[in-house]
Amino acid sequence: MSKPHIKLPKQLWAEQSIDLTRHRYQGKLLTKSEGVALGKAQRKKIPREQLAQLSERPKDITALTLYDWSNEGRLERLKPIRAKRMSVSPFTFYRGMPALMLFDQVWEQCNSGLFQQICGDCHLSNFGGFASPERNLLFGINDFDETLVAPFEWDLKRLVTSFVIAAKDIDLGEEVGLKAIQRMLTAYVTHLEQQIILSPLQTWYEKIDASTLLEKTENQKVRKKLEKKVSTASRRDSSSILPKLTQQDEATGFRHFIEDEPLLWHPQTGEPFSEGIDTFFESYRSTLKYDRQVLFDRYQCTDVALKVVGVGSVGTRSAIALFEDADREPLILQMKEANPSILSPLFLQKARHEGERVVYGQQLMQAASDIFLGYSSAQQQHYLVRQLRDMKVSIDLAGMDDTFFEGYADSCGLALAHAHAKAGNADVLRGYLGEGDTIIKVLQEYALQYEARNLDDYQQFMHAIADTKIQLAGDEVL
Template sequence: MKQQKIALPNQLWTSDSIDLTSHRYQGKLLKKADGLALGKAQRKTHPRQNLADLSQRPKNTNALTIYDWSNQGRLEHLKPIRAKRMSVSAFTFYRGMPALMLFDQAWEPQHSGLFQQICGDCHLSNFGGFASPERNLLFGINDFDETLVAPFEWDLKRLATSFVIAAQDIGLSERAGLKAVKIMLNSYRTHLTEHTKLSPLQVWYEKVDASTLLKSTECQKLRKKRAKHLDRAEKRTTHSLLPKLTEQDPETGSRHFIDEPPLLWHPQVDEPFAKDADEFFKDYRDSLKYERRILFDRYQLTDVAMKVVGVGSVGTRSAIALFEDADREPLILQMKEACPSILSPLFLERVAHEGERVVHGQQLMQAASDIFLGFSRIEQQFHVRQLRDMKISVDLQDMDEAYFHEYAESCGFALAHAHAKAGNADVVMGYLGEGDGIVETLQCYAMASSERNLEDYQLFMNEISDEKIAVAGDDVL
C-alpha cells in the first residue's frame, strides 16, 4: 500500500544543530568544560523560553489526518480494537497516537538544536521495570517503537505533558500535575548533573535498580506499594505465563497457544508466520550476539500465534512464539512489527530496517537490554524480545498524589540516565541550566499541549459518536 503523504517541514537539522551522539564538535572530542560552555552558547541561538511554543499545524491537517495516516497498513479487523482502547480517556488517546505529537514537534517554531537518540514516545506509562541479563529488576524506559535521533527535549516535553494529562485522568488537581512536572525536571537535572561527574565508562555501567528506588522511599505506605509492585514484576516470567497462554498436549507433552479471538489466534494462511516462520527465526538468530545465538540454539520452535498488544500498537502485526528445549523448558518471544516513523522523510540517514532502528535505539538508551533483543523480517519488519520478562508498568489508578509525585521523580532519574548514555550530559546541562526558567517553560508547554490533546480527543470521540470510526466492545479492554 502506498503511504499517505503528510506535510512535513523541509528539514529538522540546520547548520547550527549539534550532534550529541558523536561527542565531537568541529572534529574534536568534547571536554566536560567545553561541553558545558557549548550548551550555554546554544541558548543564544535557541532560546529556552521559546520551547514553550506549540506548533501551528499545516492547513487541512488535524488529529484525524494523523490518525488516518497511522492506520495505514494495519490489519482492518483490529482497527476497531485500537479505536476502543484509545477512546477510554484523553490519556489513552495520548498514548495511542505518538505520531501526532512527533508531527507537532517537527512543526514547532523552535527547538534546542541538540540532537541525540531519544525514546520518541516518552510518556509515564512507558517507564517501568524490566529484567537485566543478570536477572536484576531495573527501572527505566521500556518501549522504543518510536525511537529516533531528534532534539533531546522532545522526550522531556512528551513526559511532562503526560503527567499533566494523567493527573487529570486519575482525579488529581492541575496543581498536582504541574508539581509532578517540576519534580520530574528537577530530578532529571539533578541526576544529569551527577552523570557529568562520571567517565563515559561509568555512565555506561550505571543502572537504575528498582530495589534502590524502593529503599529511597521514606513513606511507609509508598514502600508497601512499591514492594508489592516489585514482587509482582519478579514473578512475571515465562513460567508464569504458560498456564494463561498455553495448554499441553497430553500425548506429546508439547504445549501450544490457546486461541482467544479477537486478541489471540493462530495465523491464517495470508497472515505473517503462517509460513516461513523458520526462515524468520534463522535471520533473527543472525541479529543476536554470538553467545546468545548459541543459547538460542538450545530451543526449538513449537508454536506461533498472533497477539494484540498495547494501545498504539493495535492493528500492527504482533505475534508470540513458543520455543521449548529438549526437556520442554519454555521460552516465549514476542515479535512486533516495526513501522516507519512519521518523521522518516526527515531522517538524515535512510533506515534500512525498522526493527534494527528500534533495537539499536533501545540498546543505546537502556541500562541493560533483553538478551534476546533482535530483529528480522518476513514481508514486514519486526523487532523481537522476550514476552513480559519481568516487564511491568505502574497502575495509574492505584496512585495517590504522593505516589504520583514520587513516580515523577523516578522517571526523571531514569530519563537522565538514558539521555546521558545516549548523548552528552555536559552539553544538555549547559543548555538547561539550574534555575526555574526551564521548569516554568516546560510547565507552560505541558499545559498547552494537554489542552490540545483534549481538543483532539474530543474531535476523535465526535467521529466515534457520528459512527465514522468503528469501535469494538468493552471485552477488548
C-alpha cells in the same frame, strides 16, 4: 501498501543544530567544561523560553488526518480494537498516537538544536521495571518503537505533557500534574549534574536498580506498594504465564497457545506468520550476539499465535512464539511489527531495517537490554523480537495518590536523565538547561498548552466515533 504522504518541513536539522551522538563538536572531542560551555552558548542562541511555543498545524492536517495515516497498513479486523482502547480517555488517546505529537514537534518553529538519540514516545506509562541479563530488576524506559535522533527536549515535552493529562485522568487535578513536572525536571537536571563527574565508562555501566529507588522512597504507603511490585517481578517470566496462555497436547507433550479471539488466535493462510517461521527465526538468530545464538539453539519453536498488544500498537502485526527445550522448558518470544517513523523522510541516515532502528535505539538508551532482543523480516514487514513479559513491571496509574504520583515523576526524571546521558552528552544538556526554575516554568507552560490541544483532538476523535466514521469494538477488548 505505502502510507499517503503527510506534509513535513523541508528538513529537521537547521544551521544551529548540533549533533551530540558522537560527542564531538567541529570534529573535536569535547571535555566536560567544553561541553557545559557549548550548552550555555546554545542557550544564548536559542533561549529556553522559546521552547514553550506550540506549533500551528498545517491547515489541511487534523488529528483525524494523522489517525487515518497511522491506520494505513494495519490489520483491518483490529482497527476497531485500537479505536476502542484509544477512546477510553484523553490519556489513552495521547498514548495511542505518538505520531501526532512527533508531527506537531517537527513543525515547532524553535527547538534547542541539541540532537541525540531519544525515545520518541516518552510518556509516563512507557517507564517501568525490566530485567537485566543478571536478573536484577532495573527501572527505565521500556518502549522504543518511535526512537529517533531529534532534539533532546522532545522527550521532556512528551513526558511533562503526559503528567498533566494523566493527573486529570485519575482525578488528581492539574496542580498535582504541575507539581509532578517540577519533581521530574528537578530529578532530571540533578541527575545530569551527577553524570558530569562520571567518565563515559562509568555512565555506561550505571544502572537504576529498583531496590535503589525503594531505598529512596520515604513514604511508607508508597514504599509498601513498590516492594510488592519488586518482590513479584522475578516470577514474571515465560513459565509464569504458561497456564494462562497455553495448554499441553497429551499426544505429543508439546504445549500450544489457547485461542482467545479477537485478542489471540492462530494465523490463517495469508495472515502474518502462517508460513516461513523457520526462515524468520534463522534471520532473527543472526542478529543476536554469538553466545545468545548458542543459547537460542537449545530451543525449538512449537507454536505461533497472533496477539493484540498495547494501545498504540493495536492493528500492527504482533505475534508470540512458544519455544521449548528438550525437557519442555519454555521460552516465549514476541514479534512486533516495526514501522517507519512519521518523520523518517527527514532522517539524515535512512534505516536499513526498522527493527534494527528500534534495537539500536533501545540498546543505546537502556542501561541493559533483553538478551534475546533482535529483529527479522517476514512478508516484506520488519519486526522487532524480544522476550514476552520477562520481569516487566508497570505501575498502575489508577491506584496512585498525589504522593505516589509525584514520587513516580521523580523516578522517571532520574531514569530519563540516565538514558539521555548514556545516548548523548550530559555536559551539553546541563549547560543548556542552566540553573533555577526557568526550564520548569517553560515546560509547565508547554504541557498545559499541549494538554488543551490533546483534549480538543480527543473530542474530535470522539465526535467521529459518534458519527460512526470510526468503528469501535466492544468492552471485552479493554
